Amino acid sequence: MTASSRTAFSTVIFFTTALLAAGVLICSTPGTSRARSAAAGLLEQANQAYEEGRYQDASRFYEDILASGILHPTVLYNLGNTYFKTDRLGKAILAYERTRLLIPRDEDVAANLQLARELTVDKIAREEPPLLIRWITSPARNMNFDELTWISFILYLLTAALAVIGIWVRPEGVRKKILVSALVAGVLLVLAGGSLAGKIIWQRSVNRAVILSPAVDARSGPGEDYTRIFTAHEGTTVRVRQQREGWRLIALPNGLGGWIPENTAELISPR
Amino acid sequence: MSFRATHISALLAALLLLAALPGQSRAQDEELTFIASVDRTRLGLDDHLVLTVSVSGSDIGGIPEPILPELEDFQLVGTNRSSSSQYTLVNGKMTSSKTIDHLYTLRPKKIGQLTIGPARLDFRGTSYRTEPIKIEVVKGSATPQSTPRAQTQTPSAPTVPEELATDDMFVRVELDRRTVYVGEQVTATYALYNRTNLVNVQYDQIPAFTGFWTEEIFNAERLNFQQQVIGGKRYQVAVLKKMALFPTTSGEIEVEPLQLVCDLRQASRDLFDFFGRTRRVRITTQPVDITVKPLPAEGQPADFSGAVGQYTLTARIDRTQAAAGEPVELTVEIRGKGNLKTLPPPRLPPLDDFKSFDPEISESISRSGGRIEGRKTYRYVLIPREEGSSLIDAITLAFFDPVRERYQQAGSEPITIQVLPGQEETYSPGTGLSKEEIRILGRDIRYIKPAPGDLRRQGEPLYSHLAFQVIQVFPLLAVLGVILARRRRDRLSADVPYARRRRAMKTARRHLKEAERLIGETSSAPFCAALYKGLCQYLADKLNLTVAGLTSQDLRKELSQRTIDQDLIRRVIDSMSACDLARFAPGGERTEDRRRMLSQARELISRLEKAGL
Numbered sequence: 001m002t003a004s005s006r007t008a009f010s011t012v013i014f015f016t017t018a019l020l021a022a023g024v025l026i027c028s029t030p031g032t033s034r035a036r037s038a039a040a041g042l043l044e045q046a047n048q049a050y051e052e053g054r055y056q057d058a059s060r061f062y063e064d065i066l067a068s069g070i071l072h073p074t075v076l077y078n079l080g081n082t083y084f085k086t087d088r089l090g091k092a093i094l095a096y097e098r099t100r101l102l103i104p105r106d107e108d109v110a111a112n113l114q115l116a117r118e119l120t121v122d123k124i125a126r127e128e129p130p131l132l133i134r135w136i137t138s139p140a141r142n143m144n145f146d147e148l149t150w151i152s153f154i155l156y157l158l159t160a161a162l163a164v165i166g167i168w169v170r171p172e173g174v175r176k177k178i179l180v181s182a183l184v185a186g187v188l189l190v191l192a193g194g195s196l197a198g199k200i201i202w203q204r205s206v207n208r209a210v211i212l213s214p215a216v217d218a219r220s221g222p223g224e225d226y227t228r229i230f231t232a233h234e235g236t237t238v239r240v241r242q243q244r245e246g247w248r249l250i251a252l253p254n255g256l257g258g259w260i261p262e263n264t265a266e267l268i269s270p271r
Numbered sequence: 272m273s274f275r276a277t278h279i280s281a282l283l284a285a286l287l288l289l290a291a292l293p294g295q296s297r298a299q300d301e302e303l304t305f306i307a308s309v310d311r312t313r314l315g316l317d318d319h320l321v322l323t324v325s326v327s328g329s330d331i332g333g334i335p336e337p338i339l340p341e342l343e344d345f346q347l348v349g350t351n352r353s354s355s356s357q358y359t360l361v362n363g364k365m366t367s368s369k370t371i372d373h374l375y376t377l378r379p380k381k382i383g384q385l386t387i388g389p390a391r392l393d394f395r396g397t398s399y400r401t402e403p404i405k406i407e408v409v410k411g412s413a414t415p416q417s418t419p420r421a422q423t424q425t426p427s428a429p430t431v432p433e434e435l436a437t438d439d440m441f442v443r444v445e446l447d448r449r450t451v452y453v454g455e456q457v458t459a460t461y462a463l464y465n466r467t468n469l470v471n472v473q474y475d476q477i478p479a480f481t482g483f484w485t486e487e488i489f490n491a492e493r494l495n496f497q498q499q500v501i502g503g504k505r506y507q508v509a510v511l512k513k514m515a516l517f518p519t520t521s522g523e524i525e526v527e528p529l530q531l532v533c534d535l536r537q538a539s540r541d542l543f544d545f546f547g548r549t550r551r552v553r554i555t556t557q558p559v560d561i562t563v564k565p566l567p568a569e570g571q572p573a574d575f576s577g578a579v580g581q582y583t584l585t586a587r588i589d590r591t592q593a594a595a596g597e598p599v600e601l602t603v604e605i606r607g608k609g610n611l612k613t614l615p616p617p618r619l620p621p622l623d624d625f626k627s628f629d630p631e632i633s634e635s636i637s638r639s640g641g642r643i644e645g646r647k648t649y650r651y652v653l654i655p656r657e658e659g660s661s662l663i664d665a666i667t668l669a670f671f672d673p674v675r676e677r678y679q680q681a682g683s684e685p686i687t688i689q690v691l692p693g694q695e696e697t698y699s700p701g702t703g704l705s706k707e708e709i710r711i712l713g714r715d716i717r718y719i720k721p722a723p724g725d726l727r728r729q730g731e732p733l734y735s736h737l738a739f740q741v742i743q744v745f746p747l748l749a750v751l752g753v754i755l756a757r758r759r760r761d762r763l764s765a766d767v768p769y770a771r772r773r774r775a776m777k778t779a780r781r782h783l784k785e786a787e788r789l790i791g792e793t794s795s796a797p798f799c800a801a802l803y804k805g806l807c808q809y810l811a812d813k814l815n816l817t818v819a820g821l822t823s824q825d826l827r828k829e830l831s832q833r834t835i836d837q838d839l840i841r842r843v844i845d846s847m848s849a850c851d852l853a854r855f856a857p858g859g860e861r862t863e864d865r866r867r868m869l870s871q872a873r874e875l876i877s878r879l880e881k882a883g884l
């Protein structure tokens with residue numbers, strides 16, 4: 001066995017081990033199997049209640065599953081449907097928004113969210129960002145955190161493996177080809193990693209909330225005595241800029257801002 | 272002038288305009304024509320004017336009402352709407368065009384040149400405008416037949432009329448009933464009572480009948496006086512007008528007064544005044560109230576849409592057998608008493624087996640009996656879709672009968688049509704008959720998702736796990752490691768003295784191991800050769816010299832240059848020469864001696880290593 005082939009072999013072994021370790025890590029997420037089967041039973045029950053039109057019951061069951069610590073997109077989506085059917089538009093939109101964070105490409109979620117939004121009182125003109133921005137942000141918008149993380153990780157391993165082989169092998173022609181491949185993989189890695197980083201930064205810096213009260217007055221300051229600036233209605237999605245003493249400074253998509261009581265809206269991704 | 276005549280002339284005017292302007296308004300959009308016209312451009316202050324705003328096109332379903340211009344100089348007296356449709360079947364494809372006429376009855380408020388501004392219509396993102404219309408309004412009445420005249424007008428100029436408050440002459444309105452339901456007919460009769468020398472009569476003010484839909488039953492062209500005794504006084508009585516009023520809202524509704532301006536001849540004491548003097552007076556009716564009751568909520572059918580009166584409904588088709596794709600005409604006729612013009616269309620049963628078009632509506636109204644009655648006909652074009660027996664269920668009209676004071680329903684018998692197989696081309700795609708866009712009937716959220724097999728918790732994102740973050744270091748380390756390894760390998764292949772130095776220890780050990788193996792041999796030559804070779808090779812590698820030409824002088828010189836301890840140099844050289852000597856000379860055959868030599872060689876090599884050779 002020559003020295004170079006031994007190095008390549010050990011590299012492959014190394015990466016395989018790393019991947020396996022990562023896989024084990026992902027699969028060893030908390031939640032005992034007993035709790036899981038209990039939740040699965042509850043989900044069957046909830047779906048049956050929904051099918052029979054007992055939306056209130058179904059809604060309670062889904063909420064129980066989520067309370068048991070199982071955050072599953074199906075449960076969230078179905079819960080959103082029960083809210084919609086029981087005329088709790090704000091909560092329905094909140095549930096769909098949360099589902100969309102987990103499964104961003106799901107068409108059912110998008111369709112229901114759109115329908116629910118059309119039924120809200122507030123019609124706020126939403127500015128469509130330019131095509132270039134939409135194109136650049138599309139991986140971040142259409143993939144969830146874990147998908148982006150996995151893609152980035154695999155590209156990272158691939159780039160590293162190609163780099164190792166490319167650095168080590170002797171025939172100059174092969175070496176060049178491998179290094180070019182490594183460069184391509186590296187560019188893809190930068191795109192995927194950049195999308196992931198952007199998504200993380202966006203999620204940390206932008207707090208979005210959904211109005212749950214039928215109508216809430218937004219005021220110029222955190223208190224009942226301040227001037228009313230506008231009235232937001234149930235289901236409107238707003239951005240939270242500041243939070244203090246039970247009040248939130250919200251901003252509408254059109255830039256209008258005002259303070260609303262904290263309990264009239266709920267954050268889509270709670271801190 | 273009857274309303275019917277106005278209607279027709281307005282339509283004619285609209286059609287003429289349409290024909291006269293083939294390119295102008297059509298240039299904007301092939302689909303739609305939007306035109307305003309009036310029944311006359313010169314009229315008197317007392318006259319009415321009918322403004323017809325007509326919209327026609329092939330696809331004007333759901334078109335909004337046109338927006339009228341500001342009509343400051345006019346009073347809007349009444350509105351009406353009529354529509355007609357035309358169908359043409361070309362190559363098995365049905366095209367339809369529809370015309371909707373919005374009729375506005377206007378009364379001018381002042382004399383002079385007035386302008387009706389453009390009416391506007393916004394439809395499917397396009398804004399349409401009509402041309403403005405100029406109207407000349409003169410005093411009195413410009414149309415002779417609309418003013419009742421008793422006698423020829425006197426040549427002397429009339430003076431400003433004065434109010435007359437005697438019972439010698441008065442105008443009176445009589446209502447046939449004072450309490451009615453919404454939509455029920457009230458007949459108002461205006462009559463002039465006179466016992467003076469009446470020369471001339473003119474309308475000064477005609478009631479606007481606000482709150483009513485009106486139909487004129489009678490309008491006197493000549494006053495036809497009849498004698499009548501009221502309260503012991505003999506009067507000449509003439510009926511001026513008879514109106515059918517249909518209240519549109521409930522409550523107490525006042526009918527505005529009617530005013531007449533009359534010229535009276537006064538007996539003159541002046542003998543030379545042959546004609547005498549005329550006196551102009553104005554007489555007014557007393558205002559009257561009508562109590563309008565709302566339609567009872569009790570027993571109101573679900574499909575009731577405001578029809579009041581007494582009606583019967585019949586339906587028929589022009590043939591009972593038709594090929595699929597061949598149009599069949601369904602005629603629904605409603606006959607009865609009531610305000611047929613505002614009658615809502617009958618309710619058709621769902622016609623799933625047919626493609627149906629908007630109906631063509633025609634009316635025939637009789638006013639002769641003092642009651643508005645007649646018939647209204649709806650002609651529907653139906654195209655059967657598939658062969659077989661198709662049933663048209665009963666067509667119904669729910670109405671309120673004000674005489675019986677309860678809701679009734681008029682309905683037709685169900686009709687069966689035998690649909691024969693159609694021609695092939697009717698079914699071929701692209702004809703527009705058998706193919707249709709999928710209609711969205713309702714909207715709802717999408718259904719719930721089924722329970723997944725594995726209800727795994729989706730907790731913290733992967734990137735935030737510490738172990739995952741730690742793993743990220745390894746590929747980087749691997750790359751760094753391989754870079755270092757590569758650099759070393761490159762140096763080994765490029766720098767020969769370095770490569771030899773790096774290899775020296777390994778080679779020496781191999782030789783010494785060989786020597787150790789030969790330690791038990793009877794002949795000492797192989798052992799000594801291996802030992803000597805080990806030392807020699809080691810030094811040659813370290814000093815980058817060739818083994819063949821290695822002399823003790825060279826060694827001493829080279830080692831001294833590398834600042835090796837002189838004592839050590841001496842021992843190395845001694846040891847080497849001892850070895851060399853033992854290779855050829857006998858002796859040193861004892862194992863202990865050999866062992867001592869070997870350990871000495873090992874010790875020397877390690878000391879040289881330590882000395883930094």
